[in-house]
Amino acid sequence: MSGIRTLLKRFQSECETSDQHEDKELQSRYYKSMHQGAFNAVLGLFSSSEYEVISQSKDRGEITVRKNGTPQLFIVATVITVRPLETAVDFKVSADKGKIFGTYTVLKAQINHYYHQLDGELKKVK
Structure with missing residues (x-):
């Protein structure tokens, strides 16, 4: 059954x-930063230029973005202050069009790319 679930997951858009994601790479990341610094x-x-910020709300900590090019993506980034100097960052990425071999791996790679860039800018909470 696990093999079928893995195969079906590959075609999710x-x-x-x-926080509780089964895949360790897709668990929320926490940074030692004030809300404003993490949001920025x-x-x-x-x-x-490949990104178009559709909306941003500092109060809700939400940024909505469209990525043009291939693949076209819709991204929602959420920045939430957990404690003073501890901020969580989450992403939700969806694809407009599917690929023959599935889009899930592309979406996961995109999220990992964003986290890798943030890891270089912000200090992670252990």
């Missing part, structure tokens, strides 16, 4: 992070 770092991920 969205991927998101969470996440917003900076989408500063290139």
